[in-house]
Amino acid sequence: MNIQIPDHIAAIKSYQPGKTIPQLQEEHGWEKVAILWNNENTLGYSPKSKQAVIDAYDSINYYPDPISADLKKGLAARLNKSEKEIILGNGSESVLMLAIRALCSGEDEFLTSEGGFVIIYNWARINNVRCVAMPMTDAYGFDLHAIKNRINRNTKVIYLANCNNPTGTSLTKAELDNFMQGIPDHILVIIDEAYFEYSRAIDPEFPNSLEMDYPNILTLRTFSKAYGIAGVRLGFGIGNEKIIQAMAKAKLTFEPTALAQAAGLGALNDDEFLSKTIENNTTGLHYFYEEFNRLGVKYVKSYGNFVMTVWKDKEEVMQVFDKLMKHGVLVRPLMPPIEHCIRISIGRPEENEHCIEALEQFL
Ligand SMILES: Cc1ncc(COP(=O)(O)O)c(C=O)c1O
The missing domain is CATH 3.90.1150.10 (Aspartate Aminotransferase, domain 1)
Structure with missing residues (x-):
């Protein structure tokens, strides 16, 4: 061979x-x-989510809804966003991959920090995109100053996790605003908020990137953590309609699965x-x-x-x-x-x- x-x-x-x-x-x-060892929800999952999956199983012989319309509607209402600004995928890991696949080509670079979620570096490299990771601060945080200074004409996507996994460190609203003000709007800034529900409870002032008014921010959220359904793989991205449309073109046709969509809707309705x-x-x-x-x-x-x-x-x-x-x-x-x-x-x-x-x- x-x-x-x-x-x-x-x-x-x-x-x-x-x-x-x-x-x-x-x-x-x-x-x-x-x-x-995996930041899972060891309390389990919502019984409403389980029941929704059991009910959805009766239609398992059919393909899933390719646009996850019901779940999108539920999320849009909860997040006060338009359905057109939301995309769902097999975990937020997949949504990140869609952004790289849909937006990066040629010499484009993916800029981030060292000491982040290990999978992100691979998703850039698998898509043949150069990944540049800046050293962390002494306090194990993202060095926004160094990241901003490293931007060059090839920088296409910047990835920040708030809070970051595995360090647990966070960025304040003022730090994020200050950072965003110097970022040219042809660069997409991904803000990964996989732990948002926990972060907000720990600090009511924790920034919500969905409330920040920058069209070049893509927010990532997941059902794997506080919602407790890591095993079905369900995450979503919220951003400008033009970006979401491009990402939808790069998505697997029937991602996420029918059971994942049902599990997500059930989980979303269990406060x-x-x-x-x-x-x-x-x-x-x-x-x-x-x-x-x-x-x-x-x-x-x-x-x-x-x-x-x-x-x-x-x-x-x-x-x-x-x-x-x-x-x-x-x-x-x-x-x-x-x-x-x-x-x-x-x-x-x-x-x-x-x-x-x-x-x-x-x-
Ligand atoms: C910062 C961060 N982003 C994304 C993910 C992946 O989440 P998902 O299960 O939605 O792919 C994790 C999982 O640990 C994470 O820590």
């Missing part, structure tokens, strides 16, 4: 799946387990579950802060459903990771340039306590 793999694909490292939870369970024989989730998160976050202070564990204040702890170096990180794993506490060691950090998601109260008990045993 002599098929040539293009250089930009050959250069990408393949995803290396770790062991599954059942495999790890068999290996370690844990009595209890705390799954705190009770959403409030419970948000409350559990804010309480869990403060519990971790107090316990980390008591144990002398360094951390960065977070605006999401996770907190980044800071250790001496990679070696210490792997020791902590292994020890927690032995106790059935699954956390996420991070990649360079923050390989001296571990991200811990907020779980149910008993999972958070289990994590602290395990840490306390060896600290």
